[in-house]
């Protein structure tokens with residue numbers, strides 16, 4: 401164990417070209433860790449608060465850094481994270497910013513791993529982790545808040561369930577992404593990319609379903625293993641609270657109709673995964689849908705749970721969802737994120753570790769997924785900030801990760 405000797409904070413760019421917080425943590429014995437905060441676009445109402453990066457840095461320098469330097473052992477992650485919470489003094493990190501908090505929390509973990517000379521996943525998960533890799537969910541077509549004039553559903557995700565290893569799974573998702581491009585070109589549909597690198601064509605959801613199904617089938621044939629697909633509906637973004645309906649491109653759906661629609665999609669397309677099919681306040685709707693299709697697909701809560709154990713407890717009581725998306729910056733620290741994973745697993749909910757739409761080259765979530773034995777990770781299919789995590793998973797699988 402070794403004390404934090406220095407915490408430095410700076411602004412850097414994220415993948416959208418926005419400023420974000422980067423933290424460096426040094427230890428008395430010469431350990432070093434660096435990490436950066438990601439940032440959402442379709443953020444949940446109940447997420448921890450991201451402050452303007454310059455304010456977050458100023459506030460963390462004033463309140464958190466003096467409580468860490470020379471006082472906290474870097475290997476005691478819970479103490480690092482407790483100290484961040486105490487320095488902040490609010491429930492939602494609105495004083496120092498969840499962006500400062502998560503950057504420091506992750507940088508401290510990396511510094512501790514550096515001191516140990518172990519990969520980060522081993523420091524976080526122990527000596528018996530690393531044998532199992534998560535299945536990557538790869539975003540291949542998308543719209544919603546991530547791209548203008550594209551699909552209403554935010555993400556169509558390739559799910560290579562039959563891949564024998566993470567390297568083949570990562571390559572398969574990239575191949576599906578390429579195949580989608582070719583199928584769009586065959587139909588003379590031009591497409592730029594959304595924030596996460598997924599194709600963002602101006603087509604309706606029905607056409608996207610056809611194309612993604614054809615792409616996953618064709619790549620599955622080539623690779624010789626099963627590839628299914630899934631969705632992030634991000635339904636909170638399409639829910640009109642006044643009219644109590646979900647607003648699609650050309651149609652609207654009541655809550656009952658939305659549940660019926662998603663259940664039909666699950667069966668028609670044999671969906672492996674459906675994230676946020678209903679509004680972030682609708683535990684009841686999530687429970688009803690889970691009752692209908694939870695035996696054959698993952699119903700995942702992102703904006704519903706926001707990586708928050710209290711919200712997950714409510715979901716567990718009501719039978720809402722059978723899976724949770726875990727984003728460390730939604731809650732502010734690695735300890736809180738790990739608590740959410742552990743509570744989920746104890747209650748039969750599958751954890752899915754996830755990136756944000758605004759990302760950096762930081763690879764912490766790849767290590768977190770392996771460290772917690774999470775069965776899935778959602779971190780895109782292409783694009784440097786996405787492949788940073790995917791390539792790290794390949795290195796971890798081959799035992800050559802240097803972090």
Ligand SMILES: O=C(O)[C@@H](CO)OP(=O)(O)O
Pocket residue numbers: 439440441442443444555596632634702725754755756757758
């Ligand atoms: O909704 C989501 O799951 C995420 C990541 O894909 O998007 P954002 O970071 O914009 O919230």
Ligand SMILES: [Mg+2]
Pocket residue numbers: 632634675676702703725
């Ligand atoms: Mg989501």
